[in-house]
Amino acid sequence: MKKSLPYKWELVIILWLAYFFNQGDRQIFNAVIPLIKKNMHLSDVEIGTIATIFTIVYGCVVPFAGFASDLLKRKWIVFFSLLIFSVGTLLTGFSGSLFSLILIRGIVTGGGEAVYYPAATSLISQYHQKTRAMALSIHQTSLYVGIVASGFIAAYIGERMGWRYSFYTFGMGGLILVAYVFFRVKDVPQEVPQSRLSVWRVAKHIFAKKTVWMLCLAFGAMVFVNVGFVTWMATFYFEKFHLSLATAGFTSMFFHFGLAFLGVLIGGKLSDKFSVKRKTTRLETEFIGLLFGAPFIFIMARTPSLYVSYAALAAFGFFRGIYDSNLFAALFDVIEPGYRASSVGVMTSFAFLTGAFAPLLLGIIKTQYGLSVGIGLLSVFYLVAAVLILLAILFYFKKDYYDESPA
Numbered sequence: 001m002k003k004s005l006p007y008k009w010e011l012v013i014i015l016w017l018a019y020f021f022n023q024g025d026r027q028i029f030n031a032v033i034p035l036i037k038k039n040m041h042l043s044d045v046e047i048g049t050i051a052t053i054f055t056i057v058y059g060c061v062v063p064f065a066g067f068a069s070d071l072l073k074r075k076w077i078v079f080f081s082l083l084i085f086s087v088g089t090l091l092t093g094f095s096g097s098l099f100s101l102i103l104i105r106g107i108v109t110g111g112g113e114a115v116y117y118p119a120a121t122s123l124i125s126q127y128h129q130k131t132r133a134m135a136l137s138i139h140q141t142s143l144y145v146g147i148v149a150s151g152f153i154a155a156y157i158g159e160r161m162g163w164r165y166s167f168y169t170f171g172m173g174g175l176i177l178v179a180y181v182f183f184r185v186k187d188v189p190q191e192v193p194q195s196r197l198s199v200w201r202v203a204k205h206i207f208a209k210k211t212v213w214m215l216c217l218a219f220g221a222m223v224f225v226n227v228g229f230v231t232w233m234a235t236f237y238f239e240k241f242h243l244s245l246a247t248a249g250f251t252s253m254f255f256h257f258g259l260a261f262l263g264v265l266i267g268g269k270l271s272d273k274f275s276v277k278r279k280t281t282r283l284e285t286e287f288i289g290l291l292f293g294a295p296f297i298f299i300m301a302r303t304p305s306l307y308v309s310y311a312a313l314a315a316f317g318f319f320r321g322i323y324d325s326n327l328f329a330a331l332f333d334v335i336e337p338g339y340r341a342s343s344v345g346v347m348t349s350f351a352f353l354t355g356a357f358a359p360l361l362l363g364i365i366k367t368q369y370g371l372s373v374g375i376g377l378l379s380v381f382y383l384v385a386a387v388l389i390l391l392a393i394l395f396y397f398k399k400d401y402y403d404e405s406p407a
Contacts, residue, residue: 066345
């Protein structure tokens with residue numbers, strides 16, 4: 001008789017699907033930017049403004065989502081997040097003006113998506129201890145698959161049926177998943193009594209640790225790169241190398257996230273193995289990903305060769321995956337279980353508020369100097385992030401480390 005899949009891994013699969021739509025719904029806008037611009041007569045700066053407002057809303061909402069996830073049942077937070085951003089995605093297809101895009105896409109969808117991640121990662125983390133990095137890494141691969149698949153599907157549908165049908169398709173898909181989440185996701189009690197938590201106590205616990213500051217700053221730099229990259233890369237290939245919209249949407253994400261998929265699994269597996277004896281392993285993994293990823297960002301943007309750009313894009317993706325494999329596993333090394341969703345919310349909020357202005361800034365640079373210059377400059381942010389992680393390793397981590405080993 002075959003053994004059934006342990007629930008802790010079934011949960012990862014369910015949340016993988018939810019995160020697929022979370023990230024996919026975010027990327028379909030970027031994949032059809034040229035079609036939206038033409039249909040609604042929007043400028044590059046206006047398109048950048050929509051993406052920037054989305055990211056600002058995300059950054060403002062996510063810390064409250066994190067705090068709520070340490071107090072309330074995380075199943076319902078995931079459920080309502082998926083419901084809200086799926087409805088927002090569906091309604092985006094009915095938008096008829098810049099204002100409606102900002103309201104529905106920027107505010108409703110952005111706010112709905114922000115609520116998901118702290119609850120999901122906290123829930124996975126509590127079910128997985130010895131396999132935490134691997135479980136979170138598998139969950140993270142959904143980001144890659146969601147962005148790649150949605151970029152291609154949205155562009156393909158958009159070129160044949162119109163950009164609005166891309167939003168209809170993904171919005172309906174998310175609403176179908178809502179029902180499955182309702183019946184299958186199980187919550188688990190928090191490890192810290194809920195009555196002991198307060199905003200002040202949570203903030204004091206998180207910000208007392210300088211490692212958290214370094215991780216927040218580094219993640220902010222990384223997200224600045226990521227938000228700018230995913231917003232404009234398809235347009236970059238579409239305009240610079242004269243690819244079709246579907247090809248640009250697919251290749252701009254496939255080579256990057258395909259190798260990131262490999263990198264995140266390798267990074268998660270190795271860091272789980274070596275962190276048992278070497279506590280700084282998770283931070284060192286992040287450092288390697290950022291340091292070695294930086295030069296490839298510059299190359300992919302500045303080379304005149306499409307195929308060299310593809311190769312650099314893939315290498316950038318692999319090292320991005322190495323970094324992502326320990327994105328929150330490293331944070332959880334210095335944060336007690338009952339504060340983890342809040343810490344994810346704080347760190348994510350800072351990162352997205354920092355990265356919010358990347359689409360607008362690149363839109364402005366695009367009109368003056370071109371996207372090759374703007375995207376190439378993103379490499380500097382990866383180098384800065386690598387230095388911040390190194391500072392945490394050398395000066396702060398040993399003091400801040402939280403030992404979860406049984407007494």
